[in-house]
Amino acid sequence: MKVAIIGGTGFVGVHLVRHLVAAGHTPRLLVRAGSDSKIALRSECELVYGQVADSSALNECLTGADAVIYLIGILREFPAQGITFEALQYQGVVDTIAAAQATGVNRFVLMSANGIHADGTAYQRTKYQAEQALKASGLRWTIFRPSVIFGDPQGRMEFCSQLKQDIIDSPLPAPLFYQGLSPLNAGSFELAPVSVEDVAAAFTLALTETRTESQTYSLCGAQRYSWKAILQTIAAASGKSKWMVPAPAFAIQTMAGLLDRYAWFPISRDQLQMLLEGNVCNENDGFARLGLTPTPFNAAQLRYL
Template sequence: MKVAVIGGTGFVGFHLVRHLIAAGHLPRLLVRPGSEGKIERIADCEIVHGHVGDSATLTDCLAGADAVIYLIGILREFPARGITFEALQHQGVVDTIAAAQATGVGRFLLMSANGIRADGTPYQCTKYQAELALKASVLRWTIFRPSVIFGDPQGRMEFCSQLKKDIIDSPLPAPLFFKGLLPTGAGTFELAPVSVEDVAKAFVIALAEPRTESQTYSLCGPQRYTWKAILSTIAAASGKTKLMAPAPALAVQAVAGVFDRYSWFPISRDQIQMLMEGNVCTENDSFARLGLTPTPFGVDQLQYL
């Protein structure tokens, strides 16, 4: 099967392309000029050069494909550089849907995100709107909503390696965020990290099994961990111990409000808000529905750090 992949040079895309090739599929990647070096097995892929914002390029990428996978997602936007949630997480999906319909590609797999909602942050809202657009189309769709994803980053941005760089390796105490004025429950909000390998496997399974059509799968790891436990695990995997201290979320958000427009500042206001909301699956049967056993999160799985 020839599979057009939009976002195939990113963190999830790198691992997904490996799994697509191993399953006998031919990935057809939309690649920005100059990013060819990010492709591990370029000889086993077809390459279309261009940008997701160019409708003609999208049409070229999807022409002759049997399915399309849309992976593009960003955690922060920088409008001055043309990097926005609306352009990449919503309009890009809308344009790819149009290209799929124009070229006769009937199958569309979308990577969304766990915890999205209509009244959330711009990240959450644009992911939500993209889902609505896909569900309203005539395409045979499948949507995946992963929690925070961990795994070997291969030089790309990844949840645990980013926390190691910004928090564990910092000389400052690790922040245990809390709401309000009193540090009650500092760092106790929960996340359910999911392995990038498991996410990639889920996409490959969906391509082969019609029962996954018109289905949404929330992909969370098998256990919930507090923010404090996640930081402790990353520190241990890095061969370190880490001092931690309560940090009022409102104060940190106020500082981020001044500096998060700059890429050197490690976190945005909205990222803090979404962290504090937690990220776990209310119904954690998606892997069972797919016939997969999710990988646990732990020191043994973080050797790449």
């Protein structure tokens, strides 16, 4: 099967390319100029150069493909640089749907995100809107909603590597965020980290399993971990111990309101809000429905740190 991938040079994309090639598929990647060094298994892939906003490049990438996978997602937007949630997480999906319809590609697999909703942050809202556009497209769709994804970043941005860099390696104490006035439950909100290898396996399986069509799958790790436990696990995997202190969310949000326009500031207001909401699967256990067993999140799995 020839599979067009939009976002195939990113963190999830490089792992997915390897899974697809191992399964006998041919990935065709839309590659931005200057991103050649990010291509995994280059000799096994077909390449089309261009950006998602370029309709001619999109059409070329999808022409002759059997399916398309859309992976592009960003954690922060920088409008001055043209990097926005609206452009990359919503409009890019809409344009790729149009290209699929124009080129006769009827199978579309989308990477969304766990915990999204229509009235959430700009990140959550644009992911939700992209899902709705795909469901209304008439294409044979599957949507995956991963929680926070961990795994060997291979030089890219990844959840645990970013926390190690910004928090564990910092000389400052690690912040245990909390809302309200009482610090008693600081750092207790929960996440369910999921392995990038498991996410790639789910996408690969969906391409050949018709039972996954018109289905949405939440992808969470086997266990829930508090923010504090996640930081402790990352510290242990890094061979460090880390002093942790309660950090009132309102103070960080105030600082972010002034500074999150700058890339050097480690967290945006929206990112902090989504962290405090937690990110676990309360229902719709996607891995069980797919017949896959998720990889545990522990220090041994974080050896790449």
